[in-house]
Amino acid sequence: MTIRVLIVDDHPVVRDGIRAMLGTQEDMEVVGEAISGTDAVRLACALRPDVTLMDLQLPEIDGATATSRIREQDPDAKVIVLTTYDTDGDISRAIHAGAIGYLLKDTGREQLFDAIRAAARGESTLSPPIVTRVLSWARADAPDTLSGREIEVLGAVAQGMSNKAIAGHLCISEATVKTHLLHVFAKLGVNDRTAAVTVAASRGIIRLGG
Incomplete structure (x- = not known):
């Protein structure tokens, strides 16, 4: 073959x-x-x-x-x-x-x-x-890893996109975006979008600046 x-x-x-x-x-x-x-x-x-x-x-x-x-x-x-x-x-x-x-x-x-x-x-x-x-x-035995979709959402947040823009970009609802972000916050131990991006970048989960 x-x-x-x-x-x-x-x-x-x-x-x-x-x-x-x-x-x-x-x-x-x-x-x-x-x-x-x-x-x-x-x-x-x-x-x-x-x-x-x-x-x-x-x-x-x-x-x-x-x-x-x-x-x-x-x-x-x-x-x-x-x-x-x-x-x-x-x-x-x-x-x-x-x-x-x-x-x-x-x-x-x-x-x-x-x-x-x-x-x-x-x-x-x-x-x-x-x-x-x-x-x-x-x-x-690390805590739950971010899913591929959660990383996509967080990457879009890092680019300055709003929940509405992220929803359109990924073809999902705004409610789904918010749910993904809540999961991200819980897994990273943070309370807001800026902290999530900062922590994820420091751990190599997302890459900033392109």
Whole structure:
């Protein structure tokens, strides 16, 4: 069986390199390339690839949000995050968005190939540093982590958006926005929007300034 792969990265040199590598494998075929999160969602819906390789930092919408929207359209979609970012916030967002794998861009060729084959079979793959981080979370028995949607709402708050604007942006009701924020406040141990943004940014849950 040929594994059909969609590459999502806004750097042409990276896309060229990945395409060239996958071209050496008889059981893999690159069926599309996206340069933004919006393109990724559109092409994933149109092409239905077996595996999507997703960068995190993308124009328009980021990779975690794109992954979440792809999974909303197709719950069986297999997305592997391939990134240089390894903060707790980045990893948490990707996992909560439904990524089946999380690899760093210094991953070796064979590990990348193995991860794509594993994802096509429905199996998860994490880079060793990511495994260590995830296991440390489990051992710490930390309080409830923010969900992907809660992080989206908080990220919009950080951009200065009102509840009404957030509701329109995420296609949810204002009441739902308020509910998400109440959950965020409870999980972060804060009482207002400004404190929530400050605490979340300090923990790497959201990134300020773009």
